[in-house]
Amino acid sequence: MTDLSERPRATSRIRETRSARDGSDGASLEGASATFRSAHPSSWNGLLEALPEATALLDGLGVVHYVNGLLTELTGYEQHELIGQDVQILVPEHLRERLVRARRERPHTAVASIWNYEDLTILGRNGENIPVEVSRSPLAVEEGSWVIVAIRDVSTHRANEQARADAELRFRVAFENNMAPMTFADANDRIIAVNDAMCEMVGFTKEELLGCDSTPFTYPDDVGITESTHQRLISGEVEQERYIKRYLRKDGRVIDVEVSRSPARDADGKILYFVFSERDITEERALAAQLSHQALHDPLTGLANRALFEDRLGHAHGRVVRQGGIGAVLLIDLDDFKGVNDTHGHFVGDQLLTAIANRLELVTRTADTLCRFGGDEFLYLAEGLVSVEEAEVLAQRLIRVIAEPYNIAGFLIEQRASIGIVIWDSACTSFSETIQNVDAALYEAKRNVRGHHVVFTPTMHQNAVSRFSLVQELRQAFNAGDLVMHYQPIADLTTSEVVGFEALMRWNHPERGWVPPRDFIPLAEQSDLIVELGSFALRESIREASKWAEDSSSRRPYVTVNLSARQFLDPGLVPTIKRLLRESSLRPEFLILEITESVALIDIDETMTVLEHLGNLGVGIALDDFGTGFSSLSYLARLNPRIIKIDQSFVRPVDDSLRNDTLLETIISMGQKLDMTTLAEGIETEPQFSRLRRLGCELGQGYLFSAAVPNDQVEAMVGQVFTT
Ligand code: C2E
Numbered sequence: 001m002t003d004l005s006e007r008p009r010a011t012s013r014i015r016e017t018r019s020a021r022d023g024s025d026g027a028s029l030e031g032a033s034a035t036f037r038s039a040h041p042s043s044w045n046g047l048l049e050a051l052p053e054a055t056a057l058l059d060g061l062g063v064v065h066y067v068n069g070l071l072t073e074l075t076g077y078e079q080h081e082l083i084g085q086d087v088q089i090l091v092p093e094h095l096r097e098r099l100v101r102a103r104r105e106r107p108h109t110a111v112a113s114i115w116n117y118e119d120l121t122i123l124g125r126n127g128e129n130i131p132v133e134v135s136r137s138p139l140a141v142e143e144g145s146w147v148i149v150a151i152r153d154v155s156t157h158r159a160n161e162q163a164r165a166d167a168e169l170r171f172r173v174a175f176e177n178n179m180a181p182m183t184f185a186d187a188n189d190r191i192i193a194v195n196d197a198m199c200e201m202v203g204f205t206k207e208e209l210l211g212c213d214s215t216p217f218t219y220p221d222d223v224g225i226t227e228s229t230h231q232r233l234i235s236g237e238v239e240q241e242r243y244i245k246r247y248l249r250k251d252g253r254v255i256d257v258e259v260s261r262s263p264a265r266d267a268d269g270k271i272l273y274f275v276f277s278e279r280d281i282t283e284e285r286a287l288a289a290q291l292s293h294q295a296l297h298d299p300l301t302g303l304a305n306r307a308l309f310e311d312r313l314g315h316a317h318g319r320v321v322r323q324g325g326i327g328a329v330l331l332i333d334l335d336d337f338k339g340v341n342d343t344h345g346h347f348v349g350d351q352l353l354t355a356i357a358n359r360l361e362l363v364t365r366t367a368d369t370l371c372r373f374g375g376d377e378f379l380y381l382a383e384g385l386v387s388v389e390e391a392e393v394l395a396q397r398l399i400r401v402i403a404e405p406y407n408i409a410g411f412l413i414e415q416r417a418s419i420g421i422v423i424w425d426s427a428c429t430s431f432s433e434t435i436q437n438v439d440a441a442l443y444e445a446k447r448n449v450r451g452h453h454v455v456f457t458p459t460m461h462q463n464a465v466s467r468f469s470l471v472q473e474l475r476q477a478f479n480a481g482d483l484v485m486h487y488q489p490i491a492d493l494t495t496s497e498v499v500g501f502e503a504l505m506r507w508n509h510p511e512r513g514w515v516p517p518r519d520f521i522p523l524a525e526q527s528d529l530i531v532e533l534g535s536f537a538l539r540e541s542i543r544e545a546s547k548w549a550e551d552s553s554s555r556r557p558y559v560t561v562n563l564s565a566r567q568f569l570d571p572g573l574v575p576t577i578k579r580l581l582r583e584s585s586l587r588p589e590f591l592i593l594e595i596t597e598s599v600a601l602i603d604i605d606e607t608m609t610v611l612e613h614l615g616n617l618g619v620g621i622a623l624d625d626f627g628t629g630f631s632s633l634s635y636l637a638r639l640n641p642r643i644i645k646i647d648q649s650f651v652r653p654v655d656d657s658l659r660n661d662t663l664l665e666t667i668i669s670m671g672q673k674l675d676m677t678t679l680a681e682g683i684e685t686e687p688q689f690s691r692l693r694r695l696g697c698e699l700g701q702g703y704l705f706s707a708a709v710p711n712d713q714v715e716a717m718v719g720q721v722f723t724t
Pocket residue numbers: 488503504505516517518521534537562563564594624625681682683684701702703704707708
């Protein structure tokens with residue numbers, strides 16, 4: 001290997017003939033010198049001409065007496081231009097002063113000492129400096145003292161040497177100053193050179209590394225990697241190796257390093273040394289690991305994301321195909337989670353999601369996959385099941401675990417969940433089909449009583465398909481005028497007198513008969529159709545209500561109209577109502593708009609603005625389905641509705657154990673204190689009616705009085721007193 005610490009060699013030097021130093025002759029002049037001594041100077045010219053180098057004969061004073069043809073060729077002078085001239089004609093400008101000084105100080109040896117200099121040059125006829133090597137041969141004969149000067153042109157040689165020196169310098173700069181760590185090791189892998197970047201990377205000094213192999217900075221388990229790559233290169237199996245290895249820094253830190261190692265060979269192919277170029281990829285790898293984690297995980301909860309779930313399902317399916325058995329996918333959906341966000345804000349919502357994810361992780365098997373599928377939806381892949389019941393037991397456990405109250409940011413929150421389940425085996429073919437099916441099962445679960453699970457059956461798929469076609473049909477039905485408004489009377493519970501009507505939409509379907517709005521309003525809400533349906537309901541109801549009891553002496557009933565979220569937050573709502581009231585000449589106080597708590601809380605500031613405008617118009621507000629949402633007392637006071645419609649679940653509990661008179665009583669007395677009218681929804685029986693009346697509820701609606709009826713039957717009910 002090149003000795004990198006050696007400086008480039010001098011490219012030229014005086015070849016002092018031995019005769020000049022110790023009395024013996026220089027190589028090229030050796031034979032000639034003796035001849036010169038024996039011959040008369042006048043006969044030297046022929047001898048000089050025969051010499052193989054450019055040669056000049058000078059006398060002791062430095063006057064040129066003869067130059068041979070090679071010298072004229074080298075300098076460009078004609079012989080006659082040089083002969084008789086002082087030798088300084090051949091001395092370049094920068095050496096002249098030296099000649100003058102030498103002549104002054106040592107007049108007898110001055111000529112012999114010119115060109116005693118590195119980077120020797122002589123001056124050519126055209127003024128060019130010609131790189132040369134000079135041999136001087138002083139001769140003392142009877143006729144006086146002479147000097148024979150032999151000059152060799154070394155311009156090519158010097159150019160080569162310079163090029164080599166430049167290359168070596170470039171290499172050293174490239175090696176020493178390289179930002180990339182580099183090492184040179186001999187054929188036995190002993191380090192013969194390292195650069196600063198390498199020392200910095202492993203934390204050892206050059207002195208500590210030189211002469212060692214890579215063991216001191218190799219992570220013990222990875223020593224084998226170095227050895228095997230060494231073997232492969234030595235045996236000629238490969239010509240270059242690139243591998244990743246862990247290095248152990250002097251401070252004990254382990255780093256990942258990408259090493260590329262290649263051998264340098266001599267002309268016979270024998271390995272002279274190895275060049276290692278190293279790169280610390282620790283951070284890069286950590287980043288890559290982080291990125292791939294991010295690509296496959298949900299950032300909020302850290303659970304698997306959809307892509308990872310899909311991949312795991314694919315693998316699980318492969319195992320079932322090979323080994324048999326069944327698995328399940330559970331789609332867990334949080335009931336009314338939106339309410340948490342709306343009431344407590346997104347920060348609390350996020351915390352709740354994380355808390356739920358943590359709980360689910362605690363009670364599920366690590367071999368199974370838990371995934372955050374969307375906002376408030378989680379997917380769970382359960383493998384190695386033996387029965388459908390096992391999946392159902394699992395679902396019940398998850399529902400129970402989620403239902404335990406949470407304490408988040410000082411709020412006590414209760415959250416329930418519904419679960420759809422799909423059982424799959426080797427016949428299951430696609431991820432998207434599995435998701436579609438589990439979604440259909442969840443839909444059924446939510447449709448029934450929330451907080452339960454439902455196992456997918458093929459009819460559910462049919463239902464999902466028909467739901468889709470229902471939307472299409474609904475649009476056509478709307479355009480064809482098959483949607484109509486029916487009106488359910490609202491009674492004063494003290495007098496049993498009809499005081500108003502709630503407008504409820506009905507779809508008169510040619511095959512299905514009367515389709516209830518709970519089957520189509522949620523569908524319409526998923527598209528723009530709800531906006532059109534909403535304006536239709538408003539237009540129709542206001543127009544019809546304006547005609548009720550026009551000519552009769554009885555008290556005019558008011559109409560209540562349900563508003564969807566989209567409608568309520570539509571900036572066109574207030575102007576539309578204003579216009580409809582004007583066109584129909586219905587007095588505003590006979591119009592009451594029903595909104596649910598969750599709609600009101602989507603954007604409470606916006607809600608307050610809309611309510612203010614409606615209040616200014618004189619239109620009333622009823623808070624629908626009261627008690628099912630999340631609103632606090634302070635929100636109720638802020639919204640200040642004219643009517644609170646107590647949800648049917650309080651009036652008509654699913655079973656008697658859930659009957660809660662205290663709660664009902666509280667809502668009613670709260671309404672009275674806040675100067676709001678209470679209205680009980682869904683009164684079906686006499687005992688329910690009497691109870692509500694006893695508790696002081698003012699208004700009521702329900703099948704006990706009448707279901708919603710077509711407009712042509714309303715007239716007959718206006719002013720009616722129900723006998724129950
Ligand atoms: P809602 O506003 O709470 O309406 C009361 C629902 O309870 C009506 O169901 C009504 O028929 C039903 N109901 C009334 N009395 C009784 C009873 O004694 N027993 C039982 N079991 N049910 C009773 P409907 O008409 O199916 O409407 C369901 C929901 O659809 C409504 O709930 C309302 O949220 C929505 N909706 C109805 N019409 C419209 C509309 O024109 N626009 C909008 N945006 N939503 C509407």
